[in-house]
Amino acid sequence: MKHAVRKYQENTFEIIELKNDHVIAKMAVNIGNSLVSLRFNEEERMYFPFTFDEYKNNLKLAGNPFLHPFANRLEDEYILVENQKHLFPDQNKYLLYRDGNNLPMHGLLLKSDKWKIIETYEDEDKCFHVAEFFFDDDDFLSIFPFKHKIQMKHQLQNNKLTIETTVINYDDKPMPISFGFHPYFLKSKQHMNLEIAADDVIEVNEKMIPTGNVFNKLQKWDFKNDEISLAENAFDDGFQNLKFDARNIVTFKIDDLKIEFDKNYPFAQIYAPNHTAKPYVCIEPMTAATNALNRNSCKLIAKHNGFTASFSIVL
Numbered sequence: 243m244k245h246a247v248r249k250y251q252e253n254t255f256e257i258i259e260l261k262n263d264h265v266i267a268k269m270a271v272n273i274g275n276s277l278v279s280l281r282f283n284e285e286e287r288m289y290f291p292f293t294f295d296e297y298k299n300n301l302k303l304a305g306n307p308f309l310h311p312f313a314n315r316l317e318d319e320y321i322l323v324e325n326q327k328h329l330f331p332d333q334n335k336y337l338l339y340r341d342g343n344n345l346p347m348h349g350l351l352l353k354s355d356k357w358k359i360i361e362t363y364e365d366e367d368k369c370f371h372v373a374e375f376f377f378d379d380d381d382f383l384s385i386f387p388f389k390h391k392i393q394m395k396h397q398l399q400n401n402k403l404t405i406e407t408t409v410i411n412y413d414d415k416p417m418p419i420s421f422g423f424h425p426y427f428l429k430s431k432q433h434m435n436l437e438i439a440a441d442d443v444i445e446v447n448e449k450m451i452p453t454g455n456v457f458n459k460l461q462k463w464d465f466k467n468d469e470i471s472l473a474e475n476a477f478d479d480g481f482q483n484l485k486f487d488a489r490n491i492v493t494f495k496i497d498d499l500k501i502e503f504d505k506n507y508p509f510a511q512i513y514a515p516n517h518t519a520k521p522y523v524c525i526e527p528m529t530a531a532t533n534a535l536n537r538n539s540c541k542l543i544a545k546h547n548g549f550t551a552s553f554s555i556v557l
Contacts, residue, residue: 245369245398247362255294258359258371260398265557267396267403270305273298275357275373275394277306277425280403282557287499289426289522298353301339306405306425308394309348311377311386313422314480314511314532316346317451321535323387324415334384343449348424350382351375360393370397378412388417406552411543418540419549422507422528427496429472429514429521436477436523437469437495438512444480444531451533456482469495472523476516480532482509494525499557501525506551527553 248259256271268279278290278297290297290304297304312321319335320327330338330346341347354375361372375392383389388411395406411417443462445455459481463470468485484492490505494512503510507527514523529551534540543549 243400244366245364247364247369247371249359249362249371252294255298256359258362258396260369260371260396260403262369262398262400265398265401265403267398269371269373269396270294270297271357271359271373272355274307274351274353275375276308276353277396277403277405278304280555280557282401287428287555287557289428303348303352303424304426306423307348307352308407308421309424309526309528310351310392310421311388311418312346312349312420312535313424313526313528313530314347315341315450317449317533317536319346321386321418322538325538328387331384334381337381337385341450345449345451349421350385357394368397368399370395388413388415390417401557402554403557404552404554406550408548408550409543410548411545414545416542416544418530418535418542420528420530420534420540421551422509422511422526423553424511424513424524424526425501425555426522426524427499427501429496429523432473434472434497434523435469435495436472436475436512436514437493438465438481438510439468439485439492439494440481440483440510441485442481442483444482444509446480446532450478452480452531452537472514472516474516475514477512477514480509480511480528482531484508484510496523496525499555501527502554502556503527504552506549507553527551 260267338346357373442456509528511526
């Protein structure tokens with residue numbers, strides 16, 4: 243099956259399209275290098291109800307934003323660096339996205355225009371593009387003081403889109419890894435089934451910050467073999483101890499759509515509001531738990547070392 247890459251401009255926005263006979267994936271490179279459309283046999287599977295201009299200039303999230311250098315929330319205005327509090331400078335706090343409690347949320351790169359395409363490729367079997375981001379801006383370093391490079395590869399192969407992210411530490415100190423993604427999948431009908439391949443739910447406090455405790459998902463929901471209907475159930479919950487198979491892959495499902503994480507995404511946030519104004523389900527791969535940068539519980543990568551994690555959407 244022929245695979246192809248197309249690069250084009252839409253107004254001021256640089257778009258990459260990966261395509262084969264059944265799938266078309268579109269990424270807005272200078273809006274966070276984010277997947278904004280994924281069509282399978284002409285059916286859209288991503289939630290992105292905006293023009294590019296609207297999305298670039300509003301505070302809404304859609305598509306598949308990259309959450310870096312932290313996914314989800316922090317409990318306060320600092321991170322831990324070598325066991326010491328690194329306080330965010332007041333003059334640069336405007337860079338932070340915020341939740342309803344004014345807590346820092348989802349990092350610094352959600353809609354960045356600093357991504358650069360460094361490679362594209364196509365043949366009969368697959369196509370991909372690779373984009374790169376250098377995290378060396380002084381303002382960003384005042385929040386997350388680690389110089390590093392990020393490379394993100396979107397690859398389409400048959401009915402699978404894989405997003406592979408590599409972070410290379412160029413700083414003189416070990417760098418904590420706490421990134422993730424927030425894919426918004428369209429909820430096309432009320433009666434959809436969700437499959438969560440994990441039992442342990444991360445308990446949180448009133449501000450959605452983990453308490454350190456976990457509980458079994460059956461204490462809160464009526465799952466049958468990891469599956470539950472979304473008709474009457476809603477989620478905004480973190481899961482850990484995911485059920486990885488012999489390939490070191492864990493699979494979540496929304497009806498016939500599969501979302502696969504590799505072993506370097508050991509945490510998942512599931513966001514599935516039961517509200518007609520929010521017609522989406524988010525299966526969010528995370529390299530660390532919510533608030534890990536405040537709790538000294540991140541994986542560290544040494545100077546000049548790299549870390550790679552990938553997840554796939556299987557249509």
